Amino acid sequence: MSSEIKEQPIKCPNCGHNIRIALDASEGDQDYYDECPACCREMHLNLHVDEYRQKIQLTVNSDDEQIF
Numbered sequence: 001m002s003s004e005i006k007e008q009p010i011k012c013p014n015c016g017h018n019i020r021i022a023l024d025a026s027e028g029d030q031d032y033y034d035e036c037p038a039c040c041r042e043m044h045l046n047l048h049v050d051e052y053r054q055k056i057q058l059t060v061n062s063d064d065e066q067i068f
């Protein structure tokens, strides 16, 4: 039993600001939104856990369809 929380540096797709986010790989694949602290726009985060290679793949993109 080990909790797999890793910090990963990412870049905001909207403004390019560098952010560190905590990833919890024990939860499996995740698809969620987080707000950029610099530009306050939402980032779409997609976390994929590759159990065979014990790697975490993180995809970050902005949602162009999102209108505030």
Ligand SMILES: [Zn+2]
Binding pocket: 012, 013, 014, 015, 016, 017, 036, 037, 038, 039, 040, 041
């Ligand atoms: Zn931003």
